[in-house]
Amino acid sequence: MTAQPANLTGLDLREEIQRLRGERNAIILAHYYQSPDIQDLADYIGDSLELSKKAAATDADVILFCGVKFMAETAKILAPGKTVILPDLNAGCSLEDACPPEKFAQFRKAHPDHIALTYINCSTEVKALSDVIVTSSSAETILAQIPETQKIIFGPDRHLGGYLSRKFNREMLLWPGVCIVHEAFSETELLKLKAQHPGAPVAAHPECPPHIVDHADYVGSTSGILNYAKAFEGDTLIVATEPHIIHQMQLAIPDKTFIGAPGADGQCSCNICPYMALNTLEKMYLALRDLSPRIEIEEGLRLQAKKSLDKMLEMASGTVGQGDLGSR
Ligand code: 13P
Numbered sequence: 001m002t003a004q005p006a007n008l009t010g011l012d013l014r015e016e017i018q019r020l021r022g023e024r025n026a027i028i029l030a031h032y033y034q035s036p037d038i039q040d041l042a043d044y045i046g047d048s049l050e051l052s053k054k055a056a057a058t059d060a061d062v063i064l065f066c067g068v069k070f071m072a073e074t075a076k077i078l079a080p081g082k083t084v085i086l087p088d089l090n091a092g093c094s095l096e097d098a099c100p101p102e103k104f105a106q107f108r109k110a111h112p113d114h115i116a117l118t119y120i121n122c123s124t125e126v127k128a129l130s131d132v133i134v135t136s137s138s139a140e141t142i143l144a145q146i147p148e149t150q151k152i153i154f155g156p157d158r159h160l161g162g163y164l165s166r167k168f169n170r171e172m173l174l175w176p177g178v179c180i181v182h183e184a185f186s187e188t189e190l191l192k193l194k195a196q197h198p199g200a201p202v203a204a205h206p207e208c209p210p211h212i213v214d215h216a217d218y219v220g221s222t223s224g225i226l227n228y229a230k231a232f233e234g235d236t237l238i239v240a241t242e243p244h245i246i247h248q249m250q251l252a253i254p255d256k257t258f259i260g261a262p263g264a265d266g267q268c269s270c271n272i273c274p275y276m277a278l279n280t281l282e283k284m285y286l287a288l289r290d291l292s293p294r295i296e297i298e299e300g301l302r303l304q305a306k307k308s309l310d311k312m313l314e315m316a317s318g319t320v321g322q323g324d325l326g327s328r
């Protein structure tokens with residue numbers, strides 16, 4: 001059932017979401033890229049690894065996942081007994097779209113001596129075809145545990161893969177996917193911004209292309225960037241990732257200035273994730289009211305995908321909360 005937002009006129013959505021959260025024994029998980037109104041309603045806000053762990057550990061009956069579909073699917077894989085709902089099922093990801101499972105399976109077949117180290121931003125089918133999943137906060141810890149002689153396919157994010165490859169001085173076969181949001185930052189505009197704010201450090205997500213990462217003082221996952229923002233000395237930080245994360249920075253450190261890195265037009269609008277933006281308070285309310293749209297995964301596929309996620313959780317233990325790929 002899909003109700004029209006117009007039918008909701010007059011409802012206090014925040015109040016209704018709070019009421020339904022209690023009635024449903026639901027937990028609201030939100031990624032840092034969600035809009036501030038969603039973040040402010042969440043029980044827990046985190047990066048991909050932290051949200052996966054939270055989903056696996058919750059006592060709630062229902063998980064309202066405010067993020068994108070691969071994140072909600074990860075929650076369902078790890079917590080199959082829970083009802084997992086996503087405000088908008090169309091909340092996808094350009095990295096997932098860039099890696100169709102059939103093509104990935106063929107690529108794996110063509111390289112039988114390689115293991116597949118795969119970024120969590122992919123479909124459940126691709127997870128099922130992978131050996132170990134990584135997030136940006138766990139990738140380094142995990143890569144460091146893989147013997148030097150082991151050949152690796154890294155997908156679907158060629159920028160994260162390239163960053164790791166350069167940092168570890170380790171060749172990997174890179175799948176050619178990109179995040180359309182991080183791809184949109186402009187080096188020219190970033191250099192102009194740096195010139196306007198001399199001395200302001202740049203914190204960047206490793207989904208950014210090398211021409212942005214090369215100007216960064218810190219490279220890390222969303223929670224790593226947030227931790228850096230809490231600790232840096234100075235009064236202004238340039239943030240090269242999806243700008244909604246700045247909400248948590250402003251709440252935690254209100255006396256400092258955080259500036260989103262610009263896109264090609266010199267503004268930030270092109271750096272807002274269009275998939276995350278599909279989730280709204282209206283859709284959160286409807287999802288809790290109707291317990292729909294629900295994430296359902298066929299059991300055989302879920303169990304196969306869980307293997308590579310379990311491997312990640314095992315190999316990443318100790319990295320949670322640090323969100324850290326480290327300073328460059
Ligand atoms: P992290 O939150 O793990 O840094 O990942 C960012 C991301 O790709 C969200 O889409």
Ligand code: SF4
Nearest residue numbers: 068093094179181273
């Ligand atoms: Fe995917 Fe990029 Fe959006 Fe993250 S920010 S969900 S990687 S499109």
